[in-house]
Amino acid sequence: MRRTEVFDEQVKQSLNRKAEEIEISEVLFQKIKAQVIQKEEENKMGGFFKNRKMKKMIMVGAASLLSITCIAAPIILPALNSWESHGRTSFESFPTLAQVQKEVDYTPKYIDELPGGFVFKRASTENIEGKDADENTVVKAKGISFFYEPIEGSKGRILSLDTKQLAEEWMNSGEAEEIGLDDLKVYYEARTMKFVPVDYELTEQDKQDQEAGKIDISYGTDTIQVINTQAITWYEEGITYTLLDMGYELDKEQLLEMVEAVYAVE
């Protein structure tokens, strides 16, 4: 063997030995397939909020309330290829205006109790980025969400007031119902979310329901969960607000009362 060939062989063997250190996860293809299906569904729906980082959090079983909120919030923003959200700080007690201002550089309207006996439980801040198809960041924003519970506890349900400092141009009402509340225009939408494990195979019923717009499928949870969600979104002075009900199944009128209570804050 020539000297060049000896050297080449040594380099090849060295790389092969190093490469053999890594093992391939058995669920890798399932994760790929789940992500492909998710993206196909998102592309079909057009304006659905896409959040890869948050989906990854759910896939390792660390579904924070904020991540579920982001995935379920039906009225957000299209025009870009994807939105990423990164959770930051959280408040376990009702934050002051100064504290909120310090964390997110703006002060939304928010209250410590929503009508119907829902009291403040905690708040979380986030940074979000909207990216185009080439992964370039097109818009960045900060947000803070306030979570509320009845006295008896949430029992796994969510009622939140999500705020993001995003211009109105990024808001897409999609198929939401437009409702006038005095001088405020709000958008109401109801959806059923089905959370499934990564290796879940869609049934014929699932496919029919998806086609009919009755359910949204989201991959990554350990068990199958079906949750009815409602959201009311509005825009005011540079801030997009979303009141989100996941699982409480409150009346629309009750949700609108909550919106009015927040809107009335001076």
Added chain:
Amino acid sequence: MEEIELIRKVREGDKEAFGALFERYKVQAIRTVYLITGDQYRSEDIVQEAFVKCYLSIHKLRNPEQFRAWFFRILTRLAWRNDVRAKRMVPTEDIMEVMNKKADQISLENIYLQSETQRLLQGEIEKLGSEHQMILILYYYNELSVKEIAKVVGCLEGTVKSRLHTARGQLKKALIARQESKVENGEGEGYEAYRGI
């Protein structure tokens, strides 16, 4: 089934065909990325992203016969971008997990069986600049031709040859330096063979 036929089916949305394509490329894909990043966790994420991107944009591939180069282009670009961002560092809280994982992977048997030359080579390959290292990996591990590498990396064939030559030169220099050091210490292994290559 022929690869071209598989690609045609994947274009039609056939997920079984996509699975078959995955099976053909998964080992090389994950090992290539691992050679670039040196990190198992990130490697899997990158490979996942590459296959997803591959499926969603396979309709853009004009010539199915070029699939291999096209796919490795997606893969190496993601690996490159990720590696530059991560700079091979992990968050402090993860470092013990990573170190323990590396210790498990490199068994004692592996260490004893591996010749000193290869250990040295591995170390020197990791010291190469990212561009040179990537070309070395694509040439020696993936056994792509210079022409294919040029397509994957997006540069001229002359540039590929030049970088390959530089990378090989650096590795040989290291081997020779090691030999000279061993001779001074009264030891010896045939690194003389690498002079003048």
